[in-house]
Amino acid sequence: MTVKLVVLYTQPEDTDSFEQHYAGTHMPLVEQIPGLQRTETGLVGAAADGGEMTFHRITELYFADQDAMQSAFGSDEGMATAADYQKIAPAGSRMFVVPVED
Amino acid sequence: MTVKLVVLYTQPEDTDSFEQHYAGTHMPLVEQIPGLQRTETGLVGAAADGGEMTFHRITELYFADQDAMQSAFGSDEGMATAADYQKIAPAGSRMFVVPVED
Numbered sequence: 001m002t003v004k005l006v007v008l009y010t011q012p013e014d015t016d017s018f019e020q021h022y023a024g025t026h027m028p029l030v031e032q033i034p035g036l037q038r039t040e041t042g043l044v045g046a047a048a049d050g051g052e053m054t055f056h057r058i059t060e061l062y063f064a065d066q067d068a069m070q071s072a073f074g075s076d077e078g079m080a081t082a083a084d085y086q087k088i089a090p091a092g093s094r095m096f097v098v099p100v101e102d
Numbered sequence: 103m104t105v106k107l108v109v110l111y112t113q114p115e116d117t118d119s120f121e122q123h124y125a126g127t128h129m130p131l132v133e134q135i136p137g138l139q140r141t142e143t144g145l146v147g148a149a150a151d152g153g154e155m156t157f158h159r160i161t162e163l164y165f166a167d168q169d170a171m172q173s174a175f176g177s178d179e180g181m182a183t184a185a186d187y188q189k190i191a192p193a194g195s196r197m198f199v200v201p202v203e204d
Contacts, residue, residue: 048197058200095150
């Protein structure tokens with residue numbers, strides 16, 4: 001069963017700096033992660049419920065299954081990405097593991 | 103540009119009731135929405151950051167573009183789905199519009 005990591009980035013203090021770091025440093029690290037099948041990302045355009053714009057960007061990383069995800073984040077590349085996440089993610093950002101239903 | 107609606111359902115008071123409503127009533131309504139390309143959903147399995155299990159389920163609805171999404175939610179089927187969302191979504195649940203980057 002496909003498993004994804006859903007990353008919810010809260011609003012950065014400096015959007016331009018965040019975006020430069022994201023595109024220039026973070027995603028290149030993500031793309032090195034072994035076993036990563038694909039990524040999907042986008043800026044949050046609107047809060048469809050009329051509530052707060054809590055999140056700035058939502059990114060998903062897809063893996064073949066739970067084992068592949070665990071191996072990925074145990075790898076050097078996965079750990080480098082996790083270390084960079086600590087630098088880029090604004091306070092309150094969240095990461096959830098979601099097995100995708102067929 | 104593909105646009106998706108990302109729905110973050112918080113923890114329901116009664117998980118079984120939520121899941122029955124979701125599978126038996128809500129998703130059948132979603133599937134009637136004109137212009138809907140596909141859905142992706144899954145139960146949150148873990149908080150990868152070690153934080154709170156804020157969300158129970160994450161669902162995404164995909165549309166061809168912003169116009170298609172707007173038409174969809176202006177349709178009778180879209181409004182029926184929105185009305186049912188008000189019934190099923192636990193307090194604090196959120197919905198965000200995210201244009202997907204290529």
